[in-house]
Amino acid sequence: MDPRENSSRYLDLELNDEYKYPEYGSRPGHDDYFTxxxxxxxxxxxxxxxxxxxxxxxxxxRYIGSGVAFVSLITDNLLSHPFLILRRQCQVNHASVRYHxxxxxxxxxxxxxxQHQGLTTLWKGLGSALLVRGMTLGIEDLISKLTPWPKExxxxxxxxxxCQHTMLKCVSLAIVTPFYSASFVETVxxxxxxxxxxILDVFREGFIRLLNWGAPAxxxxxxxxxxxxxxxxxxxxxYLFSMMxxxxxxxILQCTMSKDATNAAAVQERNLTASLTATIASDVVFYxxxxxVHRLYxxxxxxxxxxxxxxxxxxxxLTNYSGVMDCYNSCLSQEGTSGLYKGFGALILQYAAHVALxxxxxxxxxxxxxxxxxxxxxxxxxxxxxxxxxSNIANPPKSYLLP
Numbered sequence: 001m002d003p004r005e006n007s008s009r010y011l012d013l014e015l016n017d018e019y020k021y022p023e024y025g026s027r028p029g030h031d032d033y034f035t036x037x038x039x040x041x042x043x044x045x046x047x048x049x050x051x052x053x054x055x056x057x058x059x060x061x062r063y064i065g066s067g068v069a070f071v072s073l074i075t076d077n078l079l080s081h082p083f084l085i086l087r088r089q090c091q092v093n094h095a096s097v098r099y100h101x102x103x104x105x106x107x108x109x110x111x112x113x114x115q116h117q118g119l120t121t122l123w124k125g126l127g128s129a130l131l132v133r134g135m136t137l138g139i140e141d142l143i144s145k146l147t148p149w150p151k152e153x154x155x156x157x158x159x160x161x162x163c164q165h166t167m168l169k170c171v172s173l174a175i176v177t178p179f180y181s182a183s184f185v186e187t188v189x190x191x192x193x194x195x196x197x198x199i200l201d202v203f204r205e206g207f208i209r210l211l212n213w214g215a216p217a218x219x220x221x222x223x224x225x226x227x228x229x230x231x232x233x234x235x236x237x238x239y240l241f242s243m244m245x246x247x248x249x250x251x252i253l254q255c256t257m258s259k260d261a262t263n264a265a266a267v268q269e270r271n272l273t274a275s276l277t278a279t280i281a282s283d284v285v286f287y288x289x290x291x292x293v294h295r296l297y298x299x300x301x302x303x304x305x306x307x308x309x310x311x312x313x314x315x316x317x318l319t320n321y322s323g324v325m326d327c328y329n330s331c332l333s334q335e336g337t338s339g340l341y342k343g344f345g346a347l348i349l350q351y352a353a354h355v356a357l358x359x360x361x362x363x364x365x366x367x368x369x370x371x372x373x374x375x376x377x378x379x380x381x382x383x384x385x386x387x388x389x390x391s392n393i394a395n396p397p398k399s400y401l402l403p
Contacts, residue, residue: 061265064365069272071361075354076279081129082122083350086110088188089305090343091291092298092317094331098309099338103345103352112311117192121306125187128202132176132183139172155247166236173235177228179206181297190314193304220320221300230293230324238286246278276358280351287347288340292327295319 090100100106113121144151149164157165182205186197209224253270283290299319307313321327331339 061369062268064362064369065265065268065272067365068358068362069268072272072276072354072358075357077130077133078126079357080350080354081126083346083353084129085122085124085187086308087343087346087350088184088294089308090346091294092188093305093308093315093342094295094317094319094335094339095315096307096309096342099342100308100345101338101341103349106308106345106349109308109311113306116312117190117306121191124189124191125183125197127199128183128186128197131199131202132179135179136172136176139175140168143168143171166240169239170232170236173232174228177231178209178224179203180231181209181227182206184294184297185301185303188298188305189303190306193314222296222321222323226323227293227296230296234286234289234293238282241285242278242282245281246274249274249277272358276354283347283351287344291340291342292324292331295327295331296321296324 086100086106090096098105100109110122140151143149147164147168149168150157150161151165151168153161153165179202182202185205186202212224250270253273257266257270298317299321302316304314304316307315319327321330328340335342
C-alpha cells in the first residue's frame with residue numbers, strides 16, 4: 001500500500017529514511033511535490049463552479065433574511081392598511097356603479113379622496129385593527145395554556161392534535177367576532193361625515209354586540225350569533241387552505257432549489273415565499289365569501305362611507321339581508337357575479353406593493369451585506385514541481401541496428 005494514500009497509518013514511520021524506505025526517501029523536490037499537489041487541489045476547488053461559503057457569509061445572509069421578513073411583517077400589518085380600506089369600502093357598497101376590478105380605476109379616486117379629506121383618510125381604524133389582531137393572539141395563547149389544545153402544529157402532528165388546534169382557532173374566532181365587526185365599521189366609515197372614534201371604542205362596541213346576543217341592538221343589525229357562524233366558517237376554511245398552500249409551496253421550492261441551499265438563510269427565504277404565496281392564494285379564492293360577510297357586519301350600523309365612484313361624496317349603507325344566503329343571492333341578482341369581486345383592484349395593488357417592497361428591501365440589504373463581507377483573495381496558481389514521468393527524453397538511446 002502506498003503510504004501517501006493513507007498517511008495516518010504511517011505517522012510513526014520515518015519515510016524519509018532512505019535505508020528503510022528507499023523508494024520514499026528524501027529526493028530533491030520530493031517535499032515540494034506533495035505540498036504543491038495539495039495546493040493544486042485547493043486551488044482547483046476555488047476555481048470550480050461549486051462555491052463554499054464560510055460562516056460569515058451564512059451569518060450575513062441570515063441577517064438579510066431576517067430583515068426581509070421584518071419588512072414583510074411591517075408591510076402586512078401597517079402599509080397594507082390603505083389598500084384594505086379601499087377594498088372594504090368597495091365590497092360593502094351594493095349600489096356602486098364602478099366595481100374597481102382593476103387597479104387603474106382606483107388611481108383617480110384615491111387622488112380625489114386626498115384632495116377632499118387629506119392624507120389620513122386611508123389610515124382610519126388602524127389602531128382598532130391592530131388591537132383586534134393583538135387580542136386574537138392573546139386569546140389563542142390563553143386558550144392554549146388553559147387547555148391541552150396546541151397553538152401550533154406541524155406536518156408531524158397527530159390527527160388528535162390537528163383537531164384540537166382547529167378547535168382552538170374556532171373558539172378564538174368566535175370570541176373575537178364582535179370586536180372584529182366593530183373594528184370593521186371604523187375602517188369603512190367616512191371621517192368627514194362621522195365622529196372620529198376613540199382608541200378603546202372598539203371594545204365598547206364589541207361588548208355591546210356581545211351582550212345583545214339574541215336581539216339586535218339597533219334596527220336591522222343582525223344578532224351576534226348570526227355573524228359568528230359565517231365568520232368562524234370563513235376563518236377556519238381560509239386558515240386550513242392557507243396552511244395547505246404554504247406546505248405545498250414549501251415542498252415545491254425545496255425540490256426545485258439546489259441541494260446546497262440547506263442553510264438557515266435559504267430555509268428562511270423559502271418560508272417567506274411560501275407564506276406570501278399562501279396569503280395571496282387565500283385572499284383571491286375567498287374574496288367573494290369575504291364580500292358577503294363584510295356586508296353582514298355593516299348592516300344596521302347606520303354607517304356612512306366614502307363614495308368610491310367619484311371620491312368626492314359620501315353615502316349611507318342601508319341593507320336588509322336576513323342571512324348569508326340572502327346576501328349572496330341578492331348580490332348575484334342585482335350586481336352579477338362581478339359584484340362579489342368589487343374592489344379586487346385594491347387587492348392587486350396591495351400585493352403588488354407588498355412584493356415590490358420585499359424585492360427592494362432584499363436588494364438594499366444584499367448590497368449592504370456585500371459591503372460588510374470581507375474581500376476574498378484568490379491564491380496564485382502554484383508551480384507543479386512533480387518529477388517528469390520519463391527522464392532523459394531529450395537524449396534517447398542509440399540503436400545499433402541502424403547504420
